[in-house]
Amino acid sequence: DTGVSQDPRHKITKRGQNVTFRCDPISEHNRLYWYRQTLGQGPEFLTYFQNEAQLEKSRLLSDRFSAERPKGSFSTLEIQRTEQGDSAMYLCASSLDTSSGNTIYFGEGSWLTVV
Amino acid sequence: AQKVTQAQTEISVVEKEDVTLDCVYETRDTTYYLFWYKQPPSGELVFLIRRNSFDEQNEISGRYSWNFQKSTSSFNFTITASQVVDSAVYFCALSEAEGGSEKLVFGKGTKLTVNP
Numbered sequence: 113d114t115g116v117s118q119d120p121r122h123k124i125t126k127r128g129q130n131v132t133f134r135c136d137p138i139s140e141h142n143r144l145y146w147y148r149q150t151l152g153q154g155p156e157f158l159t160y161f162q163n164e165a166q167l168e169k170s171r172l173l174s175d176r177f178s179a180e181r182p183k184g185s186f187s188t189l190e191i192q193r194t195e196q197g198d199s200a201m202y203l204c205a206s207s208l209d210t211s212s213g214n215t216i217y218f219g220e221g222s223w224l225t226v227v
Numbered sequence: 228a229q230k231v232t233q234a235q236t237e238i239s240v241v242e243k244e245d246v247t248l249d250c251v252y253e254t255r256d257t258t259y260y261l262f263w264y265k266q267p268p269s270g271e272l273v274f275l276i277r278r279n280s281f282d283e284q285n286e287i288s289g290r291y292s293w294n295f296q297k298s299t300s301s302f303n304f305t306i307t308a309s310q311v312v313d314s315a316v317y318f319c320a321l322s323e324a325e326g327g328s329e330k331l332v333f334g335k336g337t338k339l340t341v342n343p
Contacts, residue, residue, distance in 0.1 A: 145330065147331075155272070219271065221270045221271065
């Protein structure tokens with residue numbers, strides 16, 4: 113399978129704990145995105161990487177959230193001191209930057225439940 | 228600010244019926260892209276189509292067709308002869324094309340249920 117893969121697919125954690133999600137983009141895709149989706153809503157943009165550089169962060173990304181893409185390949189999204197409001201699906205996506213624009217491909221998402 | 232509106236929250240049809248999902252968008256950009264994604268219960272967003280704002284030709288792919296009308300800022304999606312496997316949430320999305328991240332702004336989605 114050469115699509116975007118995310119791990120873990122499901123995570124249940126107690127409030128106050130830290131969680132980390134991993135995303136492996138499509139090979140050779142230089143752009144990587146994180147989105148968050150809550151029930152009944154469309155995905156909302158969190159942050160974006162061009163290679164290893166984090167170029168844009170949404171105001172939704174509080175100080176408890178940190179994302180990295182250390183070698184320009186896989187990425188991690190860490191949430192510290194989780195709160196119940198963090199319960200959502202976290203979607204990773206990737207694309208190849210071309211002069212004719214990007215098609216953004218999504219992974220299956222990582223479901224987070226904070227209890 | 229960019230905005231996408233999918234006014235239909237839920238649609239229910241009987242198999243073999245045609246169904247149209249509406250999408251209206253707002254943007255100040257002259258160059259932008261429009262997308263449709265399908266999200267089955269498994270959660271993955273499946274890419275269906277990307278349309279450049281300069282290309283207003285309608286597109287057909289099998290049972291799927293898209294009607295892009297810049298004059299009304301709409302990008303509607305029609306499924307012909309619907310099937311049970313078409314049941315999913317469908318999202319319309321918009322991205323700016325010039326510079327920046329080209330991040331997507333999504334509508335709230337339309338849940339389509341196709342009954343046998």
